[in-house]
Amino acid sequence: DVKVTQSSRYLVKRTGEKVFLECVQDMDHENMFWYRQDPGLGLRLIYFSYDVKMKEKGDIPEGYSVSREKKERFSLILESASTNQTSMYLCASTPSSGKYEQYFGPGTRLTVT
């Protein structure tokens, strides 16, 4: 089974802190994605990466950056956390061939106070 793991299920940070959210997948997938999910807004794509060191902005990249130094790991960085970044963050991966379905991690619920 494909496993996508995220470093924390719950995280509480203060405004202005730098926050790292880590995602690791074990299926050698080329593509990885970061979404945030908010009530009434559904899932929104923040960034995605289709190869090591490659990244593309999604729909809402402002206030975020990403890092993909190794194929299995995709990190989301909040340079200076703000309260409006309180959300559920979901990581996903997908192979570059085949059915293209996305495999999601369990999510990290981040609260910024």
Add this chain to the structure above:
Amino acid sequence: DAKTTQPTSMDCAEGRAANLPCNHSTISGNEYVYWYRQIHSQGPQYIIHGLKNNETNEMASLIITEDRKSSTLILPHATLRDTAVYYCIVRVGRGSQGNLIFGKGTKLSVKP
């Protein structure tokens, strides 16, 4: 980008078939229809996808109309564990890099 329209919520009796509709009238010829579901406090889970033909797997069946403007996800024998939000998604982009645009989905409640 093609948009999808789904009912906000549906109920289904345990053991009965759950039929979840989706409208995607602006879908283009090379766009697939994907279905995912999200059980409370978990990440979304892939269910099934299709282009033109009906599809079936161990989880569900997908019926796509001939004009491709709508589809129906069928859970043949719904259980309480199928209670979740179900998302119908039309996949945009080229190749495997295309992201999935999740709408608000249908909250399916399976009742005993």
